[in-house]
Amino acid sequence: MSLLATRGLVCRRDGRAVLDGVGLSFAAGEIVAIVGPNGAGKTTLLRHLAGLEEPREGTVELAGRPLAELTVGARARRIAYLPQSAAVYWPLLGRDLVALGRLPHGADLGRPLSAGDADAIARALERVDGAAFAERAIDTLSQGERARLMLGRARATEADVLLADEPVASLDPSYALDAMEILRGEARRGACVVVSLHDLGLAARYAERIVVLVAGRVVAEGPPREALRPEVIDAAYGVSFRSVTVDGIVQPIAWRHPS
Template identity: 50%
Template structure:
């Protein structure tokens, strides 16, 4: 591990139900970085993200800014890690603003309708960044799947955590909002956050990420810049595909083209 790592993962393993889901993963990640976590279905991407958030038991060590994750109280961990899970099920017809305000709970805001000035400002900013100001009074249960996805993202942004863990945040979005959300996550990284995004979109990973981590069978098979981690040889090895590769407006383009 490097001394400058903000998030350091050392020999992380996750075993659930007698199966090894994450196996001996070690990597050091800095702030101001957008990391794309890619790999085939069942590779362990979601489990790794949940382990980093402290949501599943694991072996090994995870440190954030030099502090051992295992030694942090639940609220301290929640202030440092904002976690956006897959799926956006909402079971109560709460207004969008109230759901987003739940992101302030780790900071002590227990009533979404009685926010202090700093909490209200954080919620306003998250609503604006996720393009939800016009929907803030709508019940979340009345929204489309894509709109609920943006609400979930806004809730995570409202936490203002230095690490944002996002599990397939663009999966249910149309192309416009896929690009908008990736640009927003890129903005969070540029502002100083460490953003780790699970995605199956190799083209957007190549375009927006600083680093790409590739998981296969629970093991970290590659970690590096997109042009290295998503090279033709790597795509063939990990995904068993060939891809069209190009450049548009100075940005890399990767389009999965054929199964091998």
């Protein structure tokens, strides 16, 4: 049963369809990866799922109810959204950054936290292995350490849905794997996790389902072996792919013969 769904979703900008009739469903307890070339509509889709953009046509539904009917506060409590290259412009302590995830629940960070908020923050820090950074200013942390705390902020919301837009962009392999493990843990606790990725290998390894977007349309959807068939991704990305299998998981590799 789907927790989050889109029906006939359309978004147009400057006369161009950025999303063109997208119909998808996402269930609790699964990771769905959204992949596709630059400009495919991945970020726009996630922003619509988060309720940050209103569809030109179609609907987004949360637990069978149109998302547009929910108050901003109700959406913020049920949907955690981690934007691409999320930035913080002042030197918060790591703990305070994670604590921002409790704002939708009424936390006032200028006052002592409730026991419930404090427990949620502690759980989030533990889940992302961020205790070592909790008392450090975030402008002293590496990009990978900051990314871990950003995931902690989303985790602290304890939302039903976690949307992450390119959470591993610019991270080294170790931190990228850590981030995907954190997202996998969120799915295992019962959250609906939707993540956009450029790394098809990570998508194949961690996602139960993959959606391939091209020019705002869904061109493939299904388990990794099905969605990442060579004929699909060759056409989507305009380059030939080869595949290797590691521990039973197919890993696509973009390949171009020297000219």
